[in-house]
Amino acid sequence: MVDQSIAGPVTASASEGDRSGRARIVILLLCLGLAAAVFLSLTSGASDASAVNVIGGWLFGTVPDNAALSARDSLIVYDIRLPRIILGMLVGAALAVSGAVMQGLFRNPLADPGLIGVSAGSSLGAVAVIVLGATILAPVTALLGTLALPLAAFCGGLATTLVLYQVATRRGQTSVATMLLAGIALAALAMALTGILIFMADDRQLRDLTFWQLGSLGGATWAKIASVGPIIVLALAAMPFLARGLNALALGEATAGHLGIPVQRLKYTAIVGVSAAVGASVAVSGGIGFVGIVVPHLLRLLIGPDNRYLLPASALLGASLLLLADAVARTIVAPAELPIGIVTAIAGAPFFLWILLRKRGVVDL
């Protein structure tokens, strides 16, 4: 305040309270961070395959001394690590952006696809296809091929989100308590139905399911990327168009409408987009929790809640963090690997508790 009177109000206040400059710098740094995370993931793993050699060979045509070793390295880097990295980035970005969008939609920083049952709904859809794909749902899987799994997960997530929104929102006001409790109820219901399906599963399906439910990027292949990649990319590409509307929504639905935002269309676009992104992510990687709540929250502390910056920054940080978590999951018990959902939960759950402690007394939950 003192500085301002000396410097004159115009120059001193010209950027006061404007965090867009800082947001741009943070986004730039996050780009660099993601590049570093990609490099780390390419070069680390259970095998000693040298990504540096492979990339060097690819870029400069240099042939390493041992051609056989080089071919093996190339295989590991191209067909194992690279698809896994791309999938990790897609899933991380999808989960983090979905979290940010849901929080904007529900006007609450605690909304998270994993927390309020959307992921559980997606899981139910996916498990139904895995277990019943060869029997009852055979016509569906025959028709849709590899798209059956992500589509089923999408439908499960969409149904859960729609029910949740109807239950928790009255006259444009979302009751947080109702939202969280309804989420618990829906998640319990989805998990019970999933349990019935698991009960029907055979031994081989059971092993797949258990691992998949804990969350893993282990089965990443180029084919999987081809089936869910476009869904996630499309959903993510639509999200920035919601940013301004979601900002206005922070003032309440009525006020957003008064500002000229088509609120109903915004809400439905957001719900469909989130369901698509979460559904596709769950279909390929199972239940990876806490990314959607931790990433946007951290970024809001850094750059503020403006969704025009929050959404791209969430995508970048979500992708980076998931790559790092996956690197930990792959190496900590090598040559075996830990489900990545365990890593994100161990890091994310205490963080979530910290959010609650910080909020207590400040924001009425």
Add this chain to the structure above:
Amino acid sequence: MIEARDVSVDIAGKPIVAGVDFHARPGEIAAIVGPNGSGKTTFLKALSGELAYTGRVALNGRDLCAMKPVETAVQRAVLPQATTLSFPFTVREVVKLGLVGGRSGVLPGEDARLPERALARVDLDGFAGRFYQELSGGEQQRVQLARVLCQVWAPVLDGKPRYLFLDEPVSSLDIKHQLIIMNIARDFARRGGGVVAILHDLNLTAMYADRIFVMHRGRLAATGSPQDVLSDDLIEKVFDCRLRVGVLPAGNMPFVLPQSAA
């Protein structure tokens, strides 16, 4: 011109507003007064398109029902009674949200400076960097007014008057800021815009309103200029309170009226 004919609103099967005729002309402040629960806010919500209603509302000659949010947002801005924010926005970021529709009416390029100017208007110079949630209720109300002013900065756009809908704009303000805000409203009207304001203070209403609409149990009890409307009988009937207009307190009891402001 805003024209409402026979507007009724039911909420959960109960009639809250019944058969209200209303109009707001450019250049004027139209004040809506009435006791608590008389349907003032509900009527304003119908007028702003927030609540479903029966009857007809026309905004500058166009049927409100046929207008999209993006179109009504150009014609009028709405200040609610209170606004809670779900995320830690700074004051500047909140005020900038008023520019989301992009039709403030200033020259291109001047939009960027508008939040400062609007904050200065509502006497919040230097507040741009503060967090909205940390402000007092009265300060928050003025931040919201600054946001609303940004939305319709020019009272006339493309030859059409624009409107401010203010729901109890001064209810949580001290007397100085009550006068500042009411002067902003009067200035907006003098420059060709229209103002619809729900007010509780009858002295402020008498001082600033060009036309008063008195609501009572969801219906219009009286309408006209302050001189016509504010009578002993009407106040007793509507507010259920025996008061007399224009009577000085006895003895040396002090009283302070906004009209005495220099």
